[in-house]
Structures are given as C-alpha cells and as structure tokens.
Amino acid sequence: MEGHITCVICPVGCKIAVRKEGIEYIIEGNRCKRGEEYARNELVMPRRILTTSVKVANGHLPLVSVKTSRPVDKAIIREKMNDIKKLVMEAPVYIGDIVLEDFDGEGTPLLATRSVEKADV
C-alpha cells in the first residue's frame, strides 16, 4: 500500500507520503509532529475537529459558535449533528464555556468559541 495524504491540521496542508512495510506504516513528508499523528489516524480512524453552532435563548445573537475540544471520529459527526440541533443555551454564554460535556462518548467536550451576551430587553 502506498499513497499521499494531504494533512488538514493547518493551512500549510503538507502532502504526506504513506506506505505500509509489513505491519509498519512509514510516514514521510510531514513538516511537524501533528502531521504524523494525522496521517496515522487517517489510516486507522480519521478524526476531525467539528465546528458548528448551537441555539441561544435570549441572546444578542440567535446562535453561538462551538467546536469539539479535539478531533473526534469522523464517522459519528453527521449523526451527532442531530443531537446538537436540539441543544439550546441560555444567554449569556462565554467563550470557552462547555456546551456539551461529552460529545463523542470519549469525553470530548463541545466548547463555545465566542461570547453571546444577554439581549437588551
């Protein structure tokens, strides 16, 4: 097995060469350590950071943007979006607040990536 993987960890987008020798994966062409981890995950269990938004009640905006604190199993993302749609946060929400304690069943929290103030009544 041999091929290239484009790393999505950062905008540099390293083109990483991967091949299998016996049971070992040989990973080359990554410019940082995170690239090696990314390439290995791509071969075993691809992971992505999910960024989306969650409804806010009584806020100056109707939504707060959120992200998973670390990359999560890509395969569960679309199904979990249905759970996220049901969430409603009460304003105020502050950047870094935990929106959901355990997003993926592995203890990865969903965090607010901005603050939403209480709306002026």
Added chain:
Amino acid sequence: MNKLKTDVLVIGGGAAGMACALSAAREGVRVTLLEREARIGGVLNQCIHNGFGLQFYQQELTGPEFASRLMEEMQVENVTVISESYVRDINVRTKTASVLSPKGAYEIQAKALVVSTGARERPFGSLLIPGDRPSGIMPAGVAQRYVNLENYLPSKRAIVLGSGDIGLIMARRLTLEGVEVVAVLERMPFPGGLTRNIVQCLDDFDIPLYLSTTVTGVRGNGRLESVEISRVDENFVPIAGSQKTIAVDALILSAGLLPQVEEFDEDLEIDAVNRGFVVSNTCESSVEGVFAAGNNVAVFDLVDYVAAEGWIAGRHAALFSLGKNTSGDRVPVFRGQNVGVLVPGIVDMEEHLRLYIRLRKPMERGTVVLRELAMEKKFTFGVPSEMIQMVVNKEKLLPLMDSGRLTVEVL
C-alpha cells in the same frame, strides 16, 4: 456635529483593522476605529471553522476565537471604536473624515489614516449568466452569514459555483446542517481552494467537484428551480451538447473576492493585477501618511497574513502620526514570469520585506527568484490558491540601492 481629533484613524474593523488599531495603540498614540457593523471582527465572526491563527498566535483557532483574542487585547489599549459608522466623505491629503453613526455625526481630524476595508464577494450580476433572476442565488459569504449568525437555512438542495475556499467551506457547512449539496463546479481545470479544504470539506462528505464546468443558465419563477451546467473548453467556452439540467433551490457563488477600494480609488494608486491598493512594505499607499492593509491590498489566503500586515500598518501609521519619519529609500517591485498577485509594490529599505506571491498556474516544482537580490526559494506542488511567502531582512536589501528595482519571478 461632534469634532474629534485622533492620531490614527482606522477605517474598517476586521482582522487587519483590529490588528492595526492594536499595534498603533501600543505605540502610545490615540486610535479611532470605524466599523460599519454593530460589532468589530469583520468576516471572522461568521467564519466559525478552525484553521486560523497558527502563524499570528501560534495556536489553532476558529474565526470568532481569533477575533475575540484581538478584541480582548484592544480593550486594555487606548482605542475608540465607533460602530455602525459610515464614512460619508474623506480627504486623504488633509486626513479629515466626516462620519455618520447612530450616535451622531463626527468630523474627525487624524494625523495618519489606515484603510482596512477588506474585500467584497464578486456578485452574480458580474458573471453574465443568462436566464431568469429568481431568489435563491447568493454569494457563499451571504449564505455563511445566514447560517452561522442569523440561524436561517437558505436552501434544501444547493449547488456551489466556484471552488474557492469559501465555497468549499460552505459546501460542508450546508451539508452538516442538512442541505443536500449536489456538487461544486469549477470552470478552471484545477480547484480554486486549498487542497486541505478539498479533502475535509468535499471528500469527507462525498460532495463531487466538477472541474472545467460552469453554470450556463438559471431557471425559476420567483424561486430558483434549476440550473443548467456545461463543461467548458480551455478558453472557458461552453462545449455544445454537454449541458445538464440540475434541480436546485439555491446557487451558492464562490467566484472570488474583490478588494474593496471604492471611495479611495481616485486618490490612491491601484495595482491592476492585485486590484487593490499599491503599498510599500511599510503598508504606506501612494499618498504620504495613508496606509492600507489586508484584503483591500490583495486577497490573501490566510487571516494570519492579513493581521500581520495590519500590525505593520498600525506601527508605521502611529510613528508617522508622531512625526517620526519611518520611511527610507524606496524601489519599485516588478513581476517576472508566472507571478500573479504580488505584494508589496514598493520596497522601503527601513522595513523588512514580506513578499506574498501567487502563481499564475500550478507548478509541480519551481523556484521563486528575487533577481536583484540573488535570492531564491524552491517549492514543490505550487498552486495559485496557495500564496508563497518570503521574508527578507532589511539588512539584506542593500543591493536594491544600486539596481533601483526588484524583480520577482518564478522559474
């Protein structure tokens, strides 16, 4: 009429304007920042995806997090923000502006100006696509604003025209929110966006990308009902017989960004290729004491570049307002072969040179050559969508004094 005196007046509170206001304030001068919207942050507020900040903050952030960092740092500095404001009239030579806002009208006298007005999306009207003019046709950034800020889903089944990064990001975003994204079309034979976005936005969600394909007609009575797509030849002429009709209720356009230079284009010099203001590496425009930074100079790939340029503009604008002459000898920069977008247009010997170069075509391998400096940088897998950045310390710029020019070419 409120009369206001300030040292540095910054027009536009996006990434460039915020970084600029912050760095100017840190030089100890009074800074006034004008913002069109209710809150500063610009397009970062709606770019809820991650991938920002790796260079500027050495940390991976989402757009709102990047904006929040800048806002927090600004709060402790001497920056006056006038939100929901609009520049009615400006004189770049006397550096006076008359500004309207809900708080009233202002007559602002500044010592230095920074124009950080960003870019606008290329509108549907400029694409000259025949057919009806129904609702449901919108630029990707508008769709992004609807979905990410206003909680409004503008489509059930959409097609994206243009494979720039915003189009790719929105293809994923709409898919995650339950919209069926039929395809992304690109009239060029290669994708417009970063490879990583092709991977994580399209491949991850099995969204097809059709290259050398464009929209040749739109149909709909009131609301968009279908688009006609066609393959195009190497001259972008639609190939007869290749048309297909696809039923969609939204056409999302990612046809590129245009630097927003209106109101200033009669006073400040514009670069014909970049379509933005000509600036030096001190971010000074063709008018003394007027600086420009960010996507109104050229459309940059990364917000990190935009913020870095804003930072430099802020420092030089502050020093100028203090009467400290920060500019030295200058030479013009010329494009050699294979060079498209190129920043800056002028090298000032008093500042390090940060070059941003966009290739005219994909190149598997190549070398950027700074001819008169006898410097080069090799690269592999170069594509027009990914700028090449080169930094030259000012100590190494001396040969330009003899040559009187710098030529940037890609071989």
